[in-house]
Amino acid sequence: MITPTATPLSISGYSLLALFFQFLDSFGFIVLATVGLAIIFGMMGVINLAHGEFILIGVYGTALAYHAGAPLPLGMVAGVIAATAFGVVVERTIVRHFYDRLLDSMVATWGLALVVSQLLLIVFGSSLDSISTPLGNVSYGPYSSSVYSSVLLPAIAVCVLAGLYALFTRTTFGIKARATIEDPETARAMGIDTDRMYVATFAIGSALAGLTGALYAPALGSITPNRGNTFLVEAFVAVVVGGQSVILGTLAASGVLSVFNATGSFLFGTFVGQMLLLLVAIVALRVLPDGITGYVDDWQQRRRAEE
Amino acid sequence: MIGDSSADGRSLLGRVRDRLEGPNTIGDSTTFWGAFAVVVAALAVYPQVVGPYTVIQTSRYFALAFLALSLCFIWGYAGVLSFGQVAFFGVAAYVFGIVGINLGSVTGAMVALVAAVVGGTLAAALLGYFMFYGGVRDTYVTIMTLVVALVLNTFMAQTAGSEWAVGEAQLGGFNGMNVPSLAFGIGQSGLVLERAALYYALLVTLVATYLGLRVLVNGSFGMTMVAVREDEARTATFGYDVPFVKLVVFTIGGALAAVGGVFYASWGNYVDPTVFGIGFAALPVVWVSIGGRESLLGAIGATLVIERMRTELSSGIGPVGSEWALVIVGGLLLTVILFMPAGVVPTLDDLADRARSRRTEQSQSTTATEEPVE
Numbered sequence: 299m300i301t302p303t304a305t306p307l308s309i310s311g312y313s314l315l316a317l318f319f320q321f322l323d324s325f326g327f328i329v330l331a332t333v334g335l336a337i338i339f340g341m342m343g344v345i346n347l348a349h350g351e352f353i354l355i356g357v358y359g360t361a362l363a364y365h366a367g368a369p370l371p372l373g374m375v376a377g378v379i380a381a382t383a384f385g386v387v388v389e390r391t392i393v394r395h396f397y398d399r400l401l402d403s404m405v406a407t408w409g410l411a412l413v414v415s416q417l418l419l420i421v422f423g424s425s426l427d428s429i430s431t432p433l434g435n436v437s438y439g440p441y442s443s444s445v446y447s448s449v450l451l452p453a454i455a456v457c458v459l460a461g462l463y464a465l466f467t468r469t470t471f472g473i474k475a476r477a478t479i480e481d482p483e484t485a486r487a488m489g490i491d492t493d494r495m496y497v498a499t500f501a502i503g504s505a506l507a508g509l510t511g512a513l514y515a516p517a518l519g520s521i522t523p524n525r526g527n528t529f530l531v532e533a534f535v536a537v538v539v540g541g542q543s544v545i546l547g548t549l550a551a552s553g554v555l556s557v558f559n560a561t562g563s564f565l566f567g568t569f570v571g572q573m574l575l576l577l578v579a580i581v582a583l584r585v586l587p588d589g590i591t592g593y594v595d596d597w598q599q600r601r602r603a604e605e
Numbered sequence: 606m607i608g609d610s611s612a613d614g615r616s617l618l619g620r621v622r623d624r625l626e627g628p629n630t631i632g633d634s635t636t637f638w639g640a641f642a643v644v645v646a647a648l649a650v651y652p653q654v655v656g657p658y659t660v661i662q663t664s665r666y667f668a669l670a671f672l673a674l675s676l677c678f679i680w681g682y683a684g685v686l687s688f689g690q691v692a693f694f695g696v697a698a699y700v701f702g703i704v705g706i707n708l709g710s711v712t713g714a715m716v717a718l719v720a721a722v723v724g725g726t727l728a729a730a731l732l733g734y735f736m737f738y739g740g741v742r743d744t745y746v747t748i749m750t751l752v753v754a755l756v757l758n759t760f761m762a763q764t765a766g767s768e769w770a771v772g773e774a775q776l777g778g779f780n781g782m783n784v785p786s787l788a789f790g791i792g793q794s795g796l797v798l799e800r801a802a803l804y805y806a807l808l809v810t811l812v813a814t815y816l817g818l819r820v821l822v823n824g825s826f827g828m829t830m831v832a833v834r835e836d837e838a839r840t841a842t843f844g845y846d847v848p849f850v851k852l853v854v855f856t857i858g859g860a861l862a863a864v865g866g867v868f869y870a871s872w873g874n875y876v877d878p879t880v881f882g883i884g885f886a887a888l889p890v891v892w893v894s895i896g897g898r899e900s901l902l903g904a905i906g907a908t909l910v911i912e913r914m915r916t917e918l919s920s921g922i923g924p925v926g927s928e929w930a931l932v933i934v935g936g937l938l939l940t941v942i943l944f945m946p947a948g949v950v951p952t953l954d955d956l957a958d959r960a961r962s963r964r965t966e967q968s969q970s971t972t973a974t975e976e977p978v979e
């Protein structure tokens with residue numbers, strides 16, 4: 299978080315640096331919030347409206363383990379495991395019935411989201427104690443930024459994207475998973491257990507959601523059962539702006555959206571930043587209905603056709 | 606339309622029924638219309654037999670039923686799933702409040718009603734134009750409508766300061782805005798729609814809207830809507846302007862939601878930003894999915910039943926406290942969409958149809974004795 303004390307509009311080296319940290323903060327948040335949803339949407343075509351609640355399970359897992367006495371990193375592992383296990387159960391019982399019913403899958407997962415967040419409220423009460431953010435702040439001139447959420451988390455976000463890229467392009471598992479998504483019939487004929495691929499992909503998406511929750515558990519302040527929505531809106535917007543391509547789409551959309559979000563937040567406060575993000579998303583959807591990567595694909599195809 | 610050419614020789618009632626019935630609605634039998642009349646009559650005497658609290662609550666369910674009809678119409682008949690119908694509902698509610706407060710008379714409330722419905726409808730037309738002529742499709746429409754509602758939610762929530770006022774109307778941020786009651790008359794005197802009067806106004810409007818929508822979806826435009834739902838590309842090949850059809854459908858949907866919004870705001874004399882929130886936005890999807898998205902009657906019925914259930918649960922039943930209401934509603938939604946994808950009413954209709962055809966088959970097989978036994 300950045301606390302401006304000077305008049306924000308006066309441009310100095312410090313304020314540019316502060317703006318840059320704000321951008322990193324926002325970029326890391328959007329990438330991490332989006333990536334789990336993007337995998338499930340990009341690979342399986344399912345929009346998981348309970349994504350915010352998957353993240354929330356990561357948050358709750360981490361916080362509960364931490365408050366029970368576990369060190370924070372171990373608590374984070376617990377959060378990831380909880381979300382992954384939940385994801386596998388949900389895939390087997392609910393999501394697998396909806397692979398060819400896109401709109402129904404949104405409705406069903408929304409129903410799930412209502413149930414999960416309300417159950418968390420019933421079981422754990424209206425809030426859990428917050429976890430203090432590790433690593434402290436760095437000060438420069440009149441500004442200060444949190445090292446954890448403005449430096450460490452964006453760095454992790456980039457690593458996650460790089461890791462996913464390697465996983466889906468360089469490993470046998472990744473190639474099998476992509477083959478399953480591309481053409482399940484042929485993949486089955488080639489001896490791939492497509493059912494397992496679906497579960498695995500959904501589990502990876504859930505694990506990433508859990509990781510996001512675990513990482514943000516100490517950065518959220520109060521932990522309440524409606525926190526999922528904070529992530530869901532950003533994730534939604536970034537997924538549709540990014541388009542079908544998981545990694546490039548997430549990267550491009552997060553980059554564009556966080557520039558607007560950070561600039562708006564920095565100059566006029568978080569409310570304007572949030573509004574700007576949503577308005578940019580609406581305009582982007584109107585101009586590029588298949589998202590940024592859809593547009594790039596189109597453009598490449600046209601160029602190839604011209605040659 | 607079916608029977609248009611042969612309708613000349615038939616009674617007025619027959620001609621009206623021809624218009625109301627068709628392949629796109631459930632309930633074309635005389636039995637159905639008999640039952641329908643009985644239910645409407647029962648609802649008409651309902652306020653005489655129950656207490657004022659129930660009447661007031663039921664009025665709220667009726668207002669929400671317009672929201673359900675709006676989603677049912679665009680999703681069930683044209684395949685456009687919107688998570689943001691509450692946006693037009695809320696816009697109309699706010700416009701009604703703002704105009705009503707500033708004009709501040711019975712005539713003012715009538716002007717506000719018109720302004721609010723026009724406002725909600727225009728908002729839908731604008732968003733629809735933006736989406737359907739921009740090539741936004743399927744899930745992207747769903748997300749975009751939800752984002753629009755959330756933008757409005759974020760925006761209205763921060764209008765608490767006194768600088769956020771339109772004329773004399775303070776928007777009020779999270780605290781909401783007080784809204785005058787609907788009224789009909791001239792100057793300061795007239796019929797103010799409250800309690801039983803509001804109930805009857807809502808009942809009449811709801812029944813009229815339901816019948817009007819039946820005529821619409823069974824007419825030639827309704828057939829085009831269904832064609833768009835079933836196969837957009839093919840419909841376009843036949844020369845239909847698909848974006849235009851969707852725009853018209855979405856605009857009508859917005860108008861329906863707007864009517865509901867005016868009634869809702871007038872019912873509670875109050876509107877706040879939660880009408881744009883994600884929790885409220887989920888409700889129309891719940892009602893319509895459970896009732897059956899291709900059934901107007903199912904959408905209305907599910908709204909009444911589910912909202913009634915939520916009211917009952919809000920005071921808690923036995924060990925089940927009010928906090929379980931959302932869990933039950935969400936669980937119901939999941940169960941229905943898993944096991945009855947079409948929704949409750951269409952599934953029941955299907956079962957009834959099958960039972961009927963089995964009965965006719967049986968009676969045929971008992972009379973046809975010369976059939977060879979295999």
